[in-house]
Amino acid sequence: MPPFPTVVPMSWYLILSAILFTLGAAGFLLRRNIITVFMCIELMLNAVNLTFVAFSHQLKQVDGHIFTFFVMVVAAAEAAVGLAIILTVFKNRQTLEIDEISSMKL
Amino acid sequence: MDAILFLTFAGIAVACAINLVLQTHPISSALSLVGVMTSLAVLYLLLGGSFIAAVQVIVYAGAIMVLFVFVIMLLNTQGERMLPKKKVMPVAIALPLLFSLIGVIATIVATQVPSTEVVKFGTFAGGDPLTFGRAMFTRYLLPFEVTSVLILIAILGAVVLAKKEI
Amino acid sequence: MPANFMPTAQEYLRFAPESLLILVGVLLMILEPLSGPDGKRKFAVISFAALAASIGLAIAAGMDPGPAFSGLLMVDGFATFFRVLVLGVGMFTILISTNYLKLEGHESGEYYALLLFSIVGQCLMAASNDLIMLFIGLECSSIASYVLAGYLRDDKRNNESALKYFLLGSFATAFLLYGVAWIYGTTGTTNLSAIRAFLMDPAHHANMVVVGAATALMFVGFAFKVSAAPFQMWAPDVYQGAPAPITAFLSIGSKAAAFAMFVRVMMTAFEPVKERWEPLIWISALATMTIGNTAALRQSNLKRLLAYSSIAHAGYLMVALTAHSEIGTASMMFYLTAYALMSLGAFAIVVYVARKGERFVEIQDLAGLSQRQPLVAAMFAIFLLSFTGIPLTAGFFGKFYIFKAALDSNLIWLAVLGLLNSAVAAYYYLRLIVVMYMQPPPEGAEELLPPTIGIRVTMLVTAALTIALGIFPSFILDLAGKSAVFAR
């Protein structure tokens, strides 16, 4: 039983972000509801943000935060457009089943 | 103290994330995503990102997720029902992939990031609004301006796609 | 705290092309509600003029190269070349679009505004020297193109194309960002030149594994954007589903911009660790060519066939990147120009043949075109021969320079396999010629009206340029050669 650490190693944050990132990917691969899938992307972005913030703490810079900020803005924009697209899809097909959006193939 | 906070909220974040993936109904996924975001905000604080933490809660957990929930309500979709049709993405393929992904990244982190690097609350306060604002409006002026275009595009796109025929 | 945080006039000038487009875009948004249903034509004219003007501005900006906005932008020959390229592509896209939109009854200011904004993003991708700027530019162009891909929102194919493009695009972007994050963490900067400097420094060899991982993650993002194997799957579906003019825009403009940032990042930032990614791109290039060409053999849908062929061409371009030499970059720029010309022409003809609702996009719909519209058929034949790489067309010199660059860097096998690939490609291009020239027109086919002015201009101009570049390639090549030196 190793002694309980009082400070957190950098790597723990990174591992955490890795886990979240992978979970996002997992959701993308496993969920069939388009909106959920989209949310998983957001989760991945969050994971990335965590990495940025952690690194900027390590580097004692603010740039990481800035980047995070921009990611958030982009996420917002994507959310707006993405949800609009999902709306049109739903309007035309009455479904959010991602696997049914596969008329064009091969 | 750091460790406990980190572990707690990291735990919550992971738990919510897992829940997000496991839930079949989008609304519950959305809620768990909110959970992830808020707990991440705490971690940001631990990392000295006071401003970004605030933004995380307000913009992300607040605005964006609300938008999500709104749309989900609008479409009032049911949860994914278990359809008999063939599995497009067998779990048997997905899981090994994901584990190898996390595995690879984790190995790199574990082997490459020196363990001397530690995070201690308060050792870095560069994330306060002042510094942030300075940087944003000097070095990063241009991207900041361009993001306005980005938002414009988003609005325009939403209008184009969602407006009723005139 | 940087002292000179107030940008100088010069720096604004270097950002002038984008600013102009942004302003005009906003203008269009304002005009849109003010103009009646019949006043839509002026949007095309305005935005066309705007693009033309900003080409002028881009060249003017290119006259005195240098950084702008504290090194976030790097307006050099390379940037200028690609700016002009994407702006030009934008102009032709508008020429193709107008009549198409009229037929579909969706002519509106937003369309052009989005087009302009997307082009802004592409220009930024070409000009940015910092990962943040790069990212923003990329998102500008992507988000706008997501919308454009789904522009005809009542068309199922449009929706699907948009959704796929959007979901997969963001997914890939996440990977890209993750890579950026790692790079930032390792090097402490997002400025490409700074990253290069960091990597050059032998003191940092400890971090090389992390850098490698970051490079890989970013490669995923880039490869996705240029639709290189194994991340090319989205392209055929999206290209097939999107409105034909947008397909042209995506498969030419976006691709060119994506290649611009790809080259910029790889050659500027990661050049020091090239021995890590060179074999990677070697394989990816070969795979891309092979997938594109062989899969195209089996296509019956014109747009999808062109999509696969554009994947194959991405493969050739990757060959040039594999050469990672100045001549390689130059040849890639030349090839992109040639590719832009011939694809624009080809898509113009596709738009023309498809007609309202894109009902005629099967290869068989071309049957007997040489009798029904001899001029169009002849032009199409020229473009196809250029795709095939027959001499006296731009496509031939494109291939020639690329494979010469590859051989210069001793990539003999890549060159041989690539050329054999182009022999395979010949098959499906010739098949189109066969259908046009050697098969009779179908019974009772509704007759084809002669092409509208926009289509005709595009067709003729691009054809003329294709031939011109096929006979006197030096002009563009010299330009490319001069510009290539900056991306190092």
Added chain:
Amino acid sequence: MHQLWLIPALPLAGFLLNGIFGRKLSKAAINAVAIGSVLLSFLWVVKTLMGLGSMEEVYVERYFTWIQSGFVNVGFDFAVDRLSAVMLLVVTGIGLLIHIYAAGYMAHEGGYHRFFAYLNLFMFFMLILVLAANYLVLFVGWEGVGLCSYLLIGFYFLKKSAGDAGKKAFVVNRIGDFGFSLARFLIMVNFGSLDFGTVFAKAAPMAPEAGAGVITLICLLLLVGAAGKSAQVPLHVWLPDAMEGPTPVSALIHAATMVTAGVYMVARSAALFNHSPIAMEVVSYVGLITAVMAATIGLTQYDIKKVFAYSTVSQLGYMFLALGSGAYSAGIFHVMTHAFFKALLFLGAGSVIHALEGEQDLRMMGGLRKKIPVTFTVLMCAAVAIAGVPPFSGYHSKDAILLAAHAHHPWMYWVGVITAGMTAFYVFRAMFLCFFGTYRGNAHVHESPLVMTAPLMVLAALSLGGGYLDVPHFLEPMFGGGHEAHDETLVAISVAAGALGILLAWLFYVIRPGLADGMSRAFSWPYQLFYNKYFVDEAYDAVIVHPLRDGSSSVLWKGVDAGLIDGAVNGAGWLMRATGGGLRQMQSGYIRRYAAWVVLGSVVIIAVVSFWGGAK
């Protein structure tokens, strides 16, 4: 200058005139052109020979360089020496007579002008062959006469058999030419020239080859050529079929002149053959075998022309025997006499056929002695000549040959004698079957017109008295004295053999008709063998022709070409399409699968780049 070129040029002119304008010309005009041109060239030959006098050395005329490249330098040159002088006279003389005869014989045939055009063309090439001063020009004539024989055999091209025969002749000759050409190339390489003069001069000082050297090879290849042209075993198969052509053609080309080209060529190359004992042996063997084989076949044939055809083959065998025994002059001598009586035989046969309105089967003849006396008489002259009855022409030449053979190998002499007996037998068999007994046919028989009989008479005279033109002596300076002691006993024996043959024929077909059938039944096995020409044709068909044709069709064309090579080519195409088909499966259209690909790709790439990438 004696303008030798005029000799062939005149017939050529005739050919062109008749060939191009013949359709519009009247028969008289055509005759005038055809016969006139030959007559003129005959006269020109005579004049030239007069002018040349004794011809101690070769007289050469050089016209122009034909082919010049590297060390190859071939001129288009003509030359005359005693050998070619003899041949010139024979060719033009006999040719003239046959032209005249043909004017009568072909009078009622279609394609009149075509016939005479071909005939003139033949004269042209034959004269080139004889006049040639080097092997290549010789080859021109050589191929040319082959071509004409092809055209003339196939003259009645509506009949399939005629076409086949013509093709057969050409192809078999081609096989001969194959040998001849190779020989020519070897000569060129080894002597650096094709000029007879140069080559023989270079060859003269060389020692005769003990083993099989290059010269032997050359000579054997030359022999292949000669065998093809002169219908020697095993290339004799074409000549009997060649009888499909009009009779004057058989007389001129397939009896008197062309078929003797082989003999002429070998004699011409004596200087080489003398250096290769082995080759000489082979020549004599080939000659002997041919003589015997053909004679035995001749015993059993019923088609009058076939009989004479095989007799021709057999006589040619004699000539080769002579050459092989070193008695070139004797060989040439026999060429001449044979030209006389064999031409006469054929023309006579033609006159018979003409009289019987095309009937050629001996069994449908008989008792024509009274009906067509002139023909009968002249044919008799020819018969006695060929049978070697002294003092007629055949007797002289054949004896010369047999004596030479005896000097060479005594046993060859005996075989030759037996053959002589058979010769006499089958010739007189034909005569008796045709002219004696009672007429078995039912045609309205009539004597041929003077235009046909006149040449016959001339030839008759020649066949009777021709033996006294002492060709051997004339040729001595060229081939050295090949003259052995004139051994009376040997001569007597051969004459006796001839006489015996005649008597047997008389017994079988006049005294006791039907005895022949008895004999044939008694010796049915050899009879069948002879009657079916030793089944040579069948053997060739079975062993060469069919395998070649079927093999190329089913194996090479359908198998290798369509199956193997195209299979590989199309296979490559198919492979590409298959690859495409496989890779397309990536494009399942399912977003989540695409995402899976992305993840997979990134995992692999990260691993590779970060860990193995540094390895380099």
Added chain:
Amino acid sequence: MNLLDILLILPAVGFLSTLLTPKDNPRLTRTWVLCISIITFLFSLLLIGPVLASPGRLALEGNSPWIEYPAIRYHVGLDGLSLWLVILSTFLTPIVTIVSWKYIQNRVREFYAFLLALLFGVLGVFIAQDLFLFFVFWEISLVPMYFLVGIWGHDKRIYAALKFFLYTMAGSALMLVAIIYLYNKSGTFDIPLLLDMMAKGRLLLSPTESLWLFLAFFLAFAIKVPLFPLHTWLPDAHGEAPTAGSVMLASVLLKLGTYGLIRICLPLFPGTARANAHWIIVLAIAGIIYGALVAMVQPNMKRLVAYSSVSHLGFVVLGIFTFTQVGLDGAVYQMLNHGISTGALFILVGMLYERRHSLEISDFGGVATAAPWLSTMFVITTLASVGLPLLNNFVGEFLILQAAVQVNFLYAAFAAVGVILSAVYMLWMVQRVFYGETPETVKHHMPDLSPREWAILVPLIALMVWMGVGSQSFLPPISANNAQLLQVMKQPAPPVTVLAAKESVHAR
């Protein structure tokens, strides 16, 4: 602006102007094209003088920069090797123009435009002195033929056209690699310059390098020749192409391959060429016999002639790879002969097709009675093609086989078998088509030669005789060039003395 530029410009202008002629007046188009092509032909005759004046060297050079990077020059030149091939091409163009006068009735403009484009391409190949330029024209010559076959061909035309195009593409792809590689080694595409550098030792290729380069070039040319076993595109292309197409294909396009061998493979890689001569010669001889045998059993006249081309071109390759003056002269001369006689054969077959609308031998018979002059011409051409003395092919075959004997007696022995077989298949076809009874189907569809057809055939027949008898009026410039080439290859031809020959014979 020297003569060669004009030579290239004439067909190019013709090509464009033909496209501009009115669509509804084919007669005008035909006449115009005929004028252009005759002018080009007459013009090309002007080139003879200068070439004869400077034997063995490039007469009439044109050399101006085209592309700065990589240094590609528009370098054209004419020497004894190119001269007759150029004239052959320009001579045949008016001929096939007349040939197609009636045969081509739809899309006349395009047809003649492509014809002139083809002429442009092949002329370019024959006079290019710069590897890159050579390649450019090489590819250009491909496209019009593709259209000629694909649009105006018979039933399986599309398959044939694609096969033809892809076969050649595959070969030329490798050739391009080789060309670029050579440039990277030497820094120039200029053939004379390359030769000079090699002579001076400033361009050294390792054995492996030169082997691969040689093979790359050789494959491209061998496909074009076509050398067994790469020949299978030929019967299809020939069988399906319209008469004019077959003629140009057989008479001119196939020569591009053999020309390339002599112009590029031999001088640039002498050592490698010698080292590999043996198997190449074996392939050539295999082609000679194989082509003949397969031709023998073809039921279709055009395919028969096509396979006979395989056989004849085998002779050419054999001659080339003897590396002797005689062999090379023979080879080049045989290229011309084959151009004339096989071209004439295709034309005659085309005439039969125009009458009977069939190419199957079995559909014919007894044509000789119906159309005697047509038959006569056909027989003469046939005899030329089987190599009868005093007709053109004989001279070529004689020289080639002579050279073969010089190298190795067995080569000649086997190759000569092809001569026998040629007689077999040709005469067999003649017999089946022209002799025998005339069936009704033929009798009424067999008019004899029309004046137009006389005009086509007479010059060809005349040439056959002239080239057969007066070879001296053609050979000297060729010989001079080949002597030059052998000089470059720096190897004395095998000696021709009795002793050496004895050895060579015993050596077997």
